[in-house]
Amino acid sequence: MRWARIDHDHTPTYAIVEGDTLIPVRGSPFATWERTATRLNLADVKLLVPVVPPTFYACGMNYAEHVRAVAARIGQPPNLPERPEIGYRANNALIAQGETIVIPADATDKVQYEGELVAVIGRTAKHLTRENALDAVLGYTIGNDVSERSWQKSDRTMYRSKNTDTFKPMGPWIETEVKLDDLVTKVRLNGREIISFPTNHMVFGVVDYLVAMTKYVTLHPGDVVWMGTEGECANMKHGDVCEVEISGIGVLRNPVVREGM
Amino acid sequence: MRWARIDHDHTPTYAIVEGDTLIPVRGSPFATWERTATRLNLADVKLLVPVVPPTFYACGMNYAEHVRAVAARIGQPPNLPERPEIGYRANNALIAQGETIVIPADATDKVQYEGELVAVIGRTAKHLTRENALDAVLGYTIGNDVSERSWQKSDRTMYRSKNTDTFKPMGPWIETEVKLDDLVTKVRLNGREIISFPTNHMVFGVVDYLVAMTKYVTLHPGDVVWMGTEGECANMKHGDVCEVEISGIGVLRNPVVREGM
Numbered sequence: 001m002r003w004a005r006i007d008h009d010h011t012p013t014y015a016i017v018e019g020d021t022l023i024p025v026r027g028s029p030f031a032t033w034e035r036t037a038t039r040l041n042l043a044d045v046k047l048l049v050p051v052v053p054p055t056f057y058a059c060g061m062n063y064a065e066h067v068r069a070v071a072a073r074i075g076q077p078p079n080l081p082e083r084p085e086i087g088y089r090a091n092n093a094l095i096a097q098g099e100t101i102v103i104p105a106d107a108t109d110k111v112q113y114e115g116e117l118v119a120v121i122g123r124t125a126k127h128l129t130r131e132n133a134l135d136a137v138l139g140y141t142i143g144n145d146v147s148e149r150s151w152q153k154s155d156r157t158m159y160r161s162k163n164t165d166t167f168k169p170m171g172p173w174i175e176t177e178v179k180l181d182d183l184v185t186k187v188r189l190n191g192r193e194i195i196s197f198p199t200n201h202m203v204f205g206v207v208d209y210l211v212a213m214t215k216y217v218t219l220h221p222g223d224v225v226w227m228g229t230e231g232e233c234a235n236m237k238h239g240d241v242c243e244v245e246i247s248g249i250g251v252l253r254n255p256v257v258r259e260g261m
Numbered sequence: 262m263r264w265a266r267i268d269h270d271h272t273p274t275y276a277i278v279e280g281d282t283l284i285p286v287r288g289s290p291f292a293t294w295e296r297t298a299t300r301l302n303l304a305d306v307k308l309l310v311p312v313v314p315p316t317f318y319a320c321g322m323n324y325a326e327h328v329r330a331v332a333a334r335i336g337q338p339p340n341l342p343e344r345p346e347i348g349y350r351a352n353n354a355l356i357a358q359g360e361t362i363v364i365p366a367d368a369t370d371k372v373q374y375e376g377e378l379v380a381v382i383g384r385t386a387k388h389l390t391r392e393n394a395l396d397a398v399l400g401y402t403i404g405n406d407v408s409e410r411s412w413q414k415s416d417r418t419m420y421r422s423k424n425t426d427t428f429k430p431m432g433p434w435i436e437t438e439v440k441l442d443d444l445v446t447k448v449r450l451n452g453r454e455i456i457s458f459p460t461n462h463m464v465f466g467v468v469d470y471l472v473a474m475t476k477y478v479t480l481h482p483g484d485v486v487w488m489g490t491e492g493e494c495a496n497m498k499h500g501d502v503c504e505v506e507i508s509g510i511g512v513l514r515n516p517v518v519r520e521g522m
Contacts, residue, residue, distance in 0.1 A: 087418040157348040160477040216421040
């Protein structure tokens, strides 16, 4: 099943996606819901961020080639994480399918995409086990962890390198029927494929992270866990369109502008 | 004016605090509101966390003596921040006035309080100036940034050192009439005062942070900014009661237990 969150008569509303048709529901996939009799055309609808998370979790350094690329960039030996330790991003930066990534006027040209799988938590959960961890996941969506590399290097925190407004595109929707090992992530800039990698070739997988996190933290319905990206990333510039595709989920597409251009 | 958030007939409800009386309102201080005819006794009411923030911001290293104490603990020279760079905490860890700080069974004995002023944002704001920054603040509450120091040292992120469930007491309410320079923060363990410091003697103040942050990020109603703590902190153990008092705001009081004791 595929869950979109849409602007329906100016009210954020969950809707089931069936092909090109949307069926708004009363309620939400995080609680109880029932179909309405309304049918909408996907093309006529404004998609919203599929969920505004109570807590916005994100892995860093979760693919081997990306760890090596980052290490080379900062001139240090690569250092694969030894444990699944989760980090954070911020809701102010979220934008939806089709919305514009805005590069601040004082950013360098090193503003890069990071195409990521996002696990969307469906229920309250603590002390998950390897056996039941995935039961806590409602489904999966796509994230683009846009990053300004000079700020990422110079700043004590990631408040502007990764959490500048518009730097966290997420969508287009939540897909509940996903077989993690079958997924492939592709990133395209202006239609040209830059990278393609097996989504589940992570240093630590979704189960590893959920088990480790919930030893100490309670997950809540709507929490999201961004799972990191693979490889070296390329710069995005004014006028570009960035697409992150994950097979079986969809394509997250966002144009890029630079302030003042 | 003093705003509490209470459990009123099992519904989170904002209420005006007048002495020992609570006056529930329809609406909220972050939008529009009107008084109801109900009057409740403060002693009879369950206080909730005064707001669940869309984004939970926190300063690290924002008082000179604390920076020196941390540097001494990790055996490095003290390094005062040169710029106001904001960090993050996580909503899963929030607890309210009177709720229990639970130390995990595998934590060391180095679980410490950090008494902090918390600025609560009242309106959507970007590009704040030194002149209008404080207009974006609805009021102030108190936070206890509970921290497990061995994990803070060993882990790549602060997901368990600072964001273990129950590690973020916040309350008891939001006070809107505050003169920052008059405030004094005191921390007491089991009634004994451990530290007392002028709340506003920060490396970077509320205005500095809000101006710097909103160059890149949009603040939203209900966002909170924890302003850091002063001095060396002491360990809390099973059976302790920790109180953080800020003059003119109130006293945030939480008991401490260790899992499995």
